[in-house]
Amino acid sequence: MSHSSSWLERFQSGSVAESPVGEPVQHFATTNHNFGGVRSDSGLSFTRLLAMAKKEMIQIVRDTRSLGIVVLMPVVLVLLFGYGVNLDLKHMPIYVVDQDGSQDSQDLLKRFQNSEYFDLIRVVRSYPELVRAIDDGRAKMGLVIPWDFSQNLRTGAPVGVQALIDASDDNSANVLTGYAQSVVSDYSSQVQLQWMQRRGMTPPPPVLSVENRVWYNEDLESSAFIIPGVLALVMSVIGAFLTSLTISREWERGTMEQLISTPVSPMEIMLGKLIPYFVLGMFDAALCVGLALYWFHVPFRGTFGALFVSSALFLVAVLALGFFISVIAKNQLAASQIALLATFLPAFLLSGFLFSIEQMPKIVQLVTRVLPARYYVSALKMIFLKGTPLRMLGGELIPLVIFAILLSLVATGVLHKRLV
Amino acid sequence: MNNGDRSVVVRDLVKRFGDFTAVNHISMETRNGEIFGFLGPNGAGKSTTIRMLCGLLTPTSGQAIVAGYDVARQPESVRQNIGYMSQKFSLYNDLKVIENLRLFAGLYNVPHKILRERIEWALDMANLKGQENLITGTLPGGWKQRLALGCAVLHRPPIIFLDEPTSGVDPISRRQFWELIHHMAEDGVTVFVTTHYMEEAEYCNRLALIYRGKMVALGTPTELKQESMKGDLLLVECEPLGPALEALQGTPGVLDAAVFGNSLHLVVSEAERGAAQVQQLLASRGMRVSKVEKIRPTLEDVFVSLTTERSRTREGAA
Numbered sequence: 001m002s003h004s005s006s007w008l009e010r011f012q013s014g015s016v017a018e019s020p021v022g023e024p025v026q027h028f029a030t031t032n033h034n035f036g037g038v039r040s041d042s043g044l045s046f047t048r049l050l051a052m053a054k055k056e057m058i059q060i061v062r063d064t065r066s067l068g069i070v071v072l073m074p075v076v077l078v079l080l081f082g083y084g085v086n087l088d089l090k091h092m093p094i095y096v097v098d099q100d101g102s103q104d105s106q107d108l109l110k111r112f113q114n115s116e117y118f119d120l121i122r123v124v125r126s127y128p129e130l131v132r133a134i135d136d137g138r139a140k141m142g143l144v145i146p147w148d149f150s151q152n153l154r155t156g157a158p159v160g161v162q163a164l165i166d167a168s169d170d171n172s173a174n175v176l177t178g179y180a181q182s183v184v185s186d187y188s189s190q191v192q193l194q195w196m197q198r199r200g201m202t203p204p205p206p207v208l209s210v211e212n213r214v215w216y217n218e219d220l221e222s223s224a225f226i227i228p229g230v231l232a233l234v235m236s237v238i239g240a241f242l243t244s245l246t247i248s249r250e251w252e253r254g255t256m257e258q259l260i261s262t263p264v265s266p267m268e269i270m271l272g273k274l275i276p277y278f279v280l281g282m283f284d285a286a287l288c289v290g291l292a293l294y295w296f297h298v299p300f301r302g303t304f305g306a307l308f309v310s311s312a313l314f315l316v317a318v319l320a321l322g323f324f325i326s327v328i329a330k331n332q333l334a335a336s337q338i339a340l341l342a343t344f345l346p347a348f349l350l351s352g353f354l355f356s357i358e359q360m361p362k363i364v365q366l367v368t369r370v371l372p373a374r375y376y377v378s379a380l381k382m383i384f385l386k387g388t389p390l391r392m393l394g395g396e397l398i399p400l401v402i403f404a405i406l407l408s409l410v411a412t413g414v415l416h417k418r419l420v
Numbered sequence: 421m422n423n424g425d426r427s428v429v430v431r432d433l434v435k436r437f438g439d440f441t442a443v444n445h446i447s448m449e450t451r452n453g454e455i456f457g458f459l460g461p462n463g464a465g466k467s468t469t470i471r472m473l474c475g476l477l478t479p480t481s482g483q484a485i486v487a488g489y490d491v492a493r494q495p496e497s498v499r500q501n502i503g504y505m506s507q508k509f510s511l512y513n514d515l516k517v518i519e520n521l522r523l524f525a526g527l528y529n530v531p532h533k534i535l536r537e538r539i540e541w542a543l544d545m546a547n548l549k550g551q552e553n554l555i556t557g558t559l560p561g562g563w564k565q566r567l568a569l570g571c572a573v574l575h576r577p578p579i580i581f582l583d584e585p586t587s588g589v590d591p592i593s594r595r596q597f598w599e600l601i602h603h604m605a606e607d608g609v610t611v612f613v614t615t616h617y618m619e620e621a622e623y624c625n626r627l628a629l630i631y632r633g634k635m636v637a638l639g640t641p642t643e644l645k646q647e648s649m650k651g652d653l654l655l656v657e658c659e660p661l662g663p664a665l666e667a668l669q670g671t672p673g674v675l676d677a678a679v680f681g682n683s684l685h686l687v688v689s690e691a692e693r694g695a696a697q698v699q700q701l702l703a704s705r706g707m708r709v710s711k712v713e714k715i716r717p718t719l720e721d722v723f724v725s726l727t728t729e730r731s732r733t734r735e736g737a738a
Contacts, residue, residue: 047532052523059514254508258511263528
């Protein structure tokens with residue numbers, strides 16, 4: 001094998017030796033050769049930048065796969081999450097064994113039926129029948145009203161209603177338990193009230209009560225915070241996943257060698273490559289927002305200015321991250337996998353998009369602090385649901401600015417080292 | 421755009437990759453407007469040298485001045501004054517011909533005013549007029565090479581570096597390509613070209629023979645053929661070839677022996693005496709000799725002679 005053909009591999013693995021220290025480098029009259037010709041024009045050349053950006057744009061548009069990702073992915077993800085992911089527990093099917101069969105037990109069951117959280121599917125005769133319904137998933141909850149329910153209510157003896165809950169999903173089981181308890185306790189206080197009134201007692205005034213008022217997402221619709229969160233997901237994919245391929249592709253195809261034999265600088269290569277992706281990323285953001293507002297009617301209380309600024313900052317941060325991955329990865333496959341691990345998964349799991357950061361273990365909460373997606377998702381929720389103005393988004397936007405600057409600097413620095 | 425310096429000056433250039441010395445103390449100097457050839461087998465260090473001269477690799481030691489700029493310290497200035505065609509075709513296959521040209525014109529900062537004229541000129545030179553809108557990947561090999569050259573010279577550099585520009589191209593396209601190179605040189609461009617085709621080396625004004633990272637000879641093709649051989653060259657046609665070569669290799673007076681096609685080339689200190697000696701020896705072994713004659717050495721003979729000498733001294737030293 002010729003050593004020259006393996007040059008790119010050496011180059012890529014970074015093993016190309018710099019001039020070793022202590023090696024005598026002979027410098028002879030260099031000045032004799034310098035007649036003051038054209039010096040390298042330092043700084044950015046607009047012509048070169050434009051040439052790079054145009055070329056990159058043509059390549060994206062001509063590559064049907066990446067174009068498909070750009071256009072279809074946001075639509076698919078928004079629809080998928082808009083329709084498919086519903087974290088609201090409503091109309092949960094319940095089965096009942098009513099051993100008592102009295103007016104009182106009917107009253108209680110009516111309360112369950114009137115709640116939007118439960119659907120009373122069936123009243124069955126026996127306990128085993130109830131268990132079967134839960135086993136095969138027809139019922140999420142089973143209620144057993146004991147034979148002495150009504151009798152005990154009248155005598156004032158303690159009364160128990162048994163609830164069997166399918167806790168294969170422990171989160172929804174908890175929520176369901178809460179709902180069931182509140183239905184039962186509402187009923188219980190009404191019974192108490194009636195009991196006292198019947199005995200001519202004036203009911204004690206309520207000592208303390210909590211009145212909940214839900215703000216920002218009054219209907220507690222999960223789509224109202226999930227769909228804005230999809231923006232973060234889409235931008236991560238466009239920003240990091242697509243760009244992660246751009247430099248490794250140039251190395252793989254051998255075009256990088258021709259590119260770096262021209263006067264183009266690392267900064268020009270990076271900006272020239274990222275500008276088209278920035279445009280596409282913002283286009284996708286607009287697409288997602290459009291779908292969210294006009295298709296899913298997600299409430300939007302903020303300003304488009306705030307949305308634009310925070311999206312642009314996040315996009316720059318993920319673009320720089322993708323570019324950085326592209327520079328260090330040896331091939332396109334490795335690059336895309338690293339990009340997926342570094343951006344898509346955190347944006348999915350740790351950004352607060354689906355799972356609340358406050359409920360994560362302390363150590364994981366710390367990890368989320370170094371994720372740009374976390375700040376972006378937080379900013380999105382504030383803009384969409386609270387209408388937080390730009391000047392009050394400092395806590396979210398300043399970290400994004402820091403990420404954007406830091407990652408860009410590191411990426412160009414690494415590329416520079418690789419080229420010379 | 422250049423001060424007029426079209427030279428490449430190399431002093432004691434060394435490149436090591438770990439323990440492997442790819443380029444071992446090479447020194448040379450080109451003359452303005454000449455075609456300077458680097459001839460050697462694959463892996464001899466030609467591409468590594470050319471990459472250092474283009475500022476793509478940092479020399480381990482030594483110095484190279486291209487168009488007046490030090491490649492290690494002013495690689496950016498070097499890149500503005502050269503055109504480079506890498507060994508592997510490395511334009512963008514998914515761009516159209518015209519898009520590749522526009523890209524490189526932009527990267528070389530060709531001023532907007534003269535952009536159209538330059539691109540026309542490059543298309544004309546590369547004989548690609550009318551093919552502007554073809555996707556580069558669909559072009560035949562020879563066309564691709566011409567387009568690559570066109571892209572490398574859009575900024576009219578004083579020096580161009582071509583790394584095996586004709587490898588994998590059919591003979592007719594290869595000849596066309598060399599005509600292009602000659603036109604460039606006539607315009608005053610210094611052309612630095614590597615090749616492992618002996619017949620191509622004949623087209624160069626001057627040649628450096630590279631073997632295992634070292635420069636073993638330097639001169640015009642004629643000089644090399646006349647001066648590098650120590651003795652005369654004999655062509656011997658005989659049967660059977662293998663045993664004849666074995667017998668001759670040990671014979672005093674035969675400096676070198678090698679198989680060339682279906683005959684042997686022998687280097688002897690003096691043609692007439694050598695020929696008689698060979699005839700006699702082979703006849704005494706019962707081999708049939710159909711022809712022994714003195715011939716003019718080709719570059720290949722020179723190369724074989726110089727490199728076997730090298731390996732012999734190497735073995736002797738070890």
